[in-house]
Amino acid sequence: MTKKQKKLFVRILIAAVLFVALKFIPDGGTVLYVLRTGLSFLAFVTVGYDVLRKAALGLFGTNIFSENLLMSVATFGAIVLEAVGGGSDYSEAIAVMLLYQIGELFQSIAVGKSRKSITALMDIRPDAANLLKDGEVETVSPDGVPIGSLILIRPGEKIPLDGSVVSGSSTVNTSALTGESVPRTVREGDGVISGCINLTGTLTVKTEREFAESTVSKILDLVENASSRKSRSEDFTAKFAKYYTPAVVFSALALALLPPAVSALLGGEAAFGVWIYRALTFLVISCPCALVISVPLTFFAGLGGAGREGILIKGSNYLETLSRVKTAVFDKTGTLTEGVFEVAEILPDGISEEELLFCAAHAEVDSTHPIAASIARAYGKPTDRALVREVKELAGHGVIAEIDGKTVAIGNAKLMKTLGLSPAVPAKVGTVAHVAIDGAYRGCLVISDKVKPTAKAALSDLHALGVGKTVILTGDAKQTAEAVAAQVGADEVKSELLPDGKVEAVETLLSEMKKGEKLAFVGDGINDAPVLSRADVGVAMGALGSDAAIEAADVVLMDDDPKKMARAVKISRKCLAIVYENIVFAIAVKLACLLLGALGYADMWAAIFADVGVMVLAVLNAIRALRVKEENRIVKS
Amino acid sequence: MKKIYSIEVDCANCARLMEETANKVEGVAMATVNFIAQKMTVEFADGADEKKTMKAVFKACRKVEPDCEIEF
Numbered sequence: 001m002t003k004k005q006k007k008l009f010v011r012i013l014i015a016a017v018l019f020v021a022l023k024f025i026p027d028g029g030t031v032l033y034v035l036r037t038g039l040s041f042l043a044f045v046t047v048g049y050d051v052l053r054k055a056a057l058g059l060f061g062t063n064i065f066s067e068n069l070l071m072s073v074a075t076f077g078a079i080v081l082e083a084v085g086g087g088s089d090y091s092e093a094i095a096v097m098l099l100y101q102i103g104e105l106f107q108s109i110a111v112g113k114s115r116k117s118i119t120a121l122m123d124i125r126p127d128a129a130n131l132l133k134d135g136e137v138e139t140v141s142p143d144g145v146p147i148g149s150l151i152l153i154r155p156g157e158k159i160p161l162d163g164s165v166v167s168g169s170s171t172v173n174t175s176a177l178t179g180e181s182v183p184r185t186v187r188e189g190d191g192v193i194s195g196c197i198n199l200t201g202t203l204t205v206k207t208e209r210e211f212a213e214s215t216v217s218k219i220l221d222l223v224e225n226a227s228s229r230k231s232r233s234e235d236f237t238a239k240f241a242k243y244y245t246p247a248v249v250f251s252a253l254a255l256a257l258l259p260p261a262v263s264a265l266l267g268g269e270a271a272f273g274v275w276i277y278r279a280l281t282f283l284v285i286s287c288p289c290a291l292v293i294s295v296p297l298t299f300f301a302g303l304g305g306a307g308r309e310g311i312l313i314k315g316s317n318y319l320e321t322l323s324r325v326k327t328a329v330f331d332k333t334g335t336l337t338e339g340v341f342e343v344a345e346i347l348p349d350g351i352s353e354e355e356l357l358f359c360a361a362h363a364e365v366d367s368t369h370p371i372a373a374s375i376a377r378a379y380g381k382p383t384d385r386a387l388v389r390e391v392k393e394l395a396g397h398g399v400i401a402e403i404d405g406k407t408v409a410i411g412n413a414k415l416m417k418t419l420g421l422s423p424a425v426p427a428k429v430g431t432v433a434h435v436a437i438d439g440a441y442r443g444c445l446v447i448s449d450k451v452k453p454t455a456k457a458a459l460s461d462l463h464a465l466g467v468g469k470t471v472i473l474t475g476d477a478k479q480t481a482e483a484v485a486a487q488v489g490a491d492e493v494k495s496e497l498l499p500d501g502k503v504e505a506v507e508t509l510l511s512e513m514k515k516g517e518k519l520a521f522v523g524d525g526i527n528d529a530p531v532l533s534r535a536d537v538g539v540a541m542g543a544l545g546s547d548a549a550i551e552a553a554d555v556v557l558m559d560d561d562p563k564k565m566a567r568a569v570k571i572s573r574k575c576l577a578i579v580y581e582n583i584v585f586a587i588a589v590k591l592a593c594l595l596l597g598a599l600g601y602a603d604m605w606a607a608i609f610a611d612v613g614v615m616v617l618a619v620l621n622a623i624r625a626l627r628v629k630e631e632n633r634i635v636k637s
Numbered sequence: 638m639k640k641i642y643s644i645e646v647d648c649a650n651c652a653r654l655m656e657e658t659a660n661k662v663e664g665v666a667m668a669t670v671n672f673i674a675q676k677m678t679v680e681f682a683d684g685a686d687e688k689k690t691m692k693a694v695f696k697a698c699r700k701v702e703p704d705c706e707i708e709f
Contacts, residue, residue: 004647050704057703108647238653293648296672 001109008105012098015047019094033088040090048075048097065245067287071100074280078604081273081280096284096604103612110619111293124176124195124216126160132204142194143211153192153203162214163205164191170201177219178310178559195219218550219312231316233579237295241288248286248594255279255598274600281597284607290586294618295579301625302575310558311568318554321537322572326517327509328459328467328565331502331531332474332481334524335541336458336488336562337449341370343378345428349443356443360435362388363401363410371431374447398433409436416441429483448480454563455488461566463489465573471509473502473531502531510536522565528552539565567628575625582618589614639680640687645706646672654701662697664690677707 001009018039025036045052048071055072058065078093129142132150142160145151150166153159159172169187174196183199186192192205195216211217230238256279260270299316306313313319333339348356361379364372365388376383389402397418398411409419416423416434421441423434430448434441459470471492474481481495494505510519521528521535524542529552532538540553542560550556557564593610596602602610646652652672659668659677664685669678681690691709698705 054703104647241653292653 002112005105005108005112008101008108011046012101012105015043015094015098015101018043018046019091019098022091022094036088037090040088040094043094044075044079044090044097047094047101048072051097051100065249067245070245070249070283070287071097074283074604077276077280081277085273092604096608099605099608099612100284103608103615106612107293107615107619110616111297124158125220126158126194126216129160130154130157142214145207145211147207147210149207151205151207153198153205155198155200155202157198159192159194159196159198159205160216161205161207161211162192162194162209163207165189166204166206168201168203170203171199173197173199175310177215231299231320233320233576233583234296234299234316237291237583241292244288245286248283252279252282252286255282277604278598278600281602281604281607282594284604285590285593285597285602285610287611288590290590290611290615290618291583293615294582294586294622297619298575298578298582298622298625301622302571302578305575305626305628306568306571309564309567309571311564311571312556312558313568313572314554314556318537319572319575321518322520322555322569323576324516324518325467325520325537325569327469327471327513327519328462329471329473329506329509329519329521329535330490330562331521331523331528332472332476332484333449334560335522336455336472337451337484339449339524341374341431341447341449343374343445344430344448345426345446346378347424347426347443347446349424349441351437351442356435356445359403359406359408359437359442360410360433360445362403363391363399363408363435366391367393367399371433371447375433375445378445406438410434429479431477431480449484451484451487452560452562454561458562458564458566459489461563462569465566465569467569469509471505473497473505475501500530502528503534506531506534510534520565520569522557522562524560539568541565571625571628574628578621578625582621585621586614586618638687639678642677642679642691643708644670644675644677645704646670646675646702647704651702651705655698655705658697658701659694662690662694665694668694 022036022039022043025032025039051068052072054066055068058069075093075097078096079090082088082090082092126142128139129145130152131138131140131145132152137152145161151161151163155170165186165188167188169185171183171185172192173183174193176197177193177195184196186203191208192203193216194211194214209215256272256276260272260275264270296316299319302319303313303316306319313322330336346353346356357375357379360375361383364375365383365385387404391399391401393399394411394415397415398409400407400409402408409415410433412432413423413434416436419436419439421434421436421439423432423441424444426432426444426446428446428448430446432444432446434444436442462470469492470490471494472481472485472488472490473494474484475497476495478495481493484490485493497505506519506521513519518536520537520539521531522539522541523532524540532540532552532554537555538553539555539557540550541557541562541564555568557568589610593602593607597607644652644655646655652670655677656668656670659665659670659679662668664682666680666682666685668680670676671678679691679694681687688709691707695707695709698707
């Protein structure tokens with residue numbers, strides 16, 4: 001408990017003791033009457049003075065209709081009714097104030113606890129860096145460390161700044177950033193990212209970014225600013241609370257005055273006492289705290305729960321949009337596929353496989369194209385540049401070079417045709433590099449991008465979650481794109497698109513959708529910033545360390561597993577379901593109690609129980625958003 | 638200029654009121670209150686004095702929520 005909470009707890013205890021003591025004071029006699037009134041006054045003020053004070057201050061400030069006012073008017077009214085009635089039993093007013101404060105205390109503790117459990121998930125802020133200076137270790141705050149400094153990271157410590165390993169090797173736990181529980185091995189030359197935890201060995205790291213620019217700062221900034229983008233449900237709650245309290249106060253006033261007045265006009269008994277009491281009960285029930293607390297708390301828990309799995313959502317509005325995604329559009333390369341090209345098939349024609357690879361690798365020796373890199377990898381041996389002469393690049397066709405005295409042409413089918421050759425058509429889909437040696441066709445290499453192992457599961461999970469349409473957009477050839485689409489089970493594929501073609505394609509898809517349905521675009525954040533911003537919700541994938549993606553996207557998936565997209569949708573669904581549950585539950589119970597109170601079926605005791613009870617249940621329900629069940633999830637220790 | 642301040646506020650509704658109030662203070666371009674994180678993010682208008690503005694923000698917030706605290 002905090003200091004404030006302890007103080008309130010002590011006040012509640014004192015008032016409770018006084019309250020019980022009052023019950024033992026017998027009736028009769030002026031002395032006893034004064035004693036009882038005095039003790040009641042003491043108990044009431046002890047437990048409720050801050051409520052009364054805030055209500056009074058509110059009257060002079062801009063926030064007149066606060067719950068403090070509601071409570072003050074209700075309890076004060078009960079006291080006046082009792083005094084006017086000639087009694088001296090003020091236990092009802094004291095009990096109401098007491099219960100209200102117990103509720104407040106409980107709520108404060110519950111909210112504090114959940115705040116802590118949520119922020120603990122986000123506790124990736126490194127406290128210190130061990131700066132290496134002339135062989136001495138100095139512990140400093142990470143935000144003062146300049147770029148290029150050497151820092152020491154011991155096992156168990158958080159990596160304070162982005163950098164690369166100069167010496168040492170270790171495993172690092174990236175789960176706080178990616179949700180991935182399998183530790184990553186790092187050795188000399190590897191980059192490390194701030195916010196991860198060093199597990200096994202001591203590392204010396206040369207820093208490459210200042211603290212303010214480091215991954216951990218970027219992520220913390222994102223998390224802390226998440227609440228600035230409010231969802232419609234939160235706006236609704238805020239507006240609701242704004243109009244609700246004044247409305248209740250005036251209804252209570254009407255309830256106190258109108259029925260007795262009407263009754264008096266009709267010649268009956270006015271019964272002001274009864275109706276004022278009902279109006280006061282009405283006020284007690286009406287506190288809107290269950291709603292105003294639980295809705296933002298649910299969103300925060302949802303954002304926190306997603307964050308723990310490496311899904312960073314930039315605001316509760318995006319959480320809301322995600323939950324209504326009906327069309328999921330994926331970029332192909334790097335998102336559904338690894339984005340790394342590999343020679344998938346070698347089809348020599350009249351020469352050996354090795355010879356074919358040798359010629360291809362040497363002809364492409366100067367090329368930086370990813371295709372060339374994949375051929376070099378497939379060749380697997382170092383190339384001998386001395387053998388290569390007269391390399392001629394033919395843009396859009398390929399390369400012709402003289403290798404070891406032979407003229408080697410490597411390129412697409414067009415190149416073969418210009419050489420008067422008829423290239424083979426391989427069965428396997430991918431980019432084909434044909435090779436001709438000394439004017440004779442010698443076979444081809446099929447190079448393809450590998451589909452990510454989880455891509456298929458990701459799309460079927462999305463379908464299972466009710467995402468009606470999955471679409472692949474790509475700049476690649478139709479044949480390749482369709483093969484990938486069939487492999488992962490996508491509903492639609494649009495191929496051979498230029499970057500602005502992707503925006504157009506998304507716009508077409510948007511125009512085909514019904515109102516209220518949302519479109520998500522998932523890309524790797526490279527070259528697709530315009531599409532990310534055009535979609536209702538832009539999701540960037542594999543963003544660990546990529547600033548551009550973090551900037552452009554609304555949702556950032558920290559690692560490059562497309563299944564995380566389905567998780568994000570699932571988490572958002574659950575979160576929104578809880579929000580609606582709480583809104584409906586809180587309003588329904590309140591309305592029912594208000595009705596019962598107005599008709600005289602609920603007294604102030606019932607009212608306060610309804611108020612505190614609903615609040616507690618709503619808060620407990622909100623906390624559920626922190627955890628979304630997943631089958632086959634690796635349990636973290 | 639954008640700064641984040643630690644705040645102390647007990648209820649979500651009060652946090653909302655503080656946000657509303659802070660936004661009306663002169664020198665504040667935009668203010669957001671994160672109740673759960675107990676943080677207030679203030680973006681100052683060009684040329685606004687941070688200390689002076691925050692004093693005004695604090696004073697205004699105290700009017701709507703007498704118990705609130707802002708560390709600045």
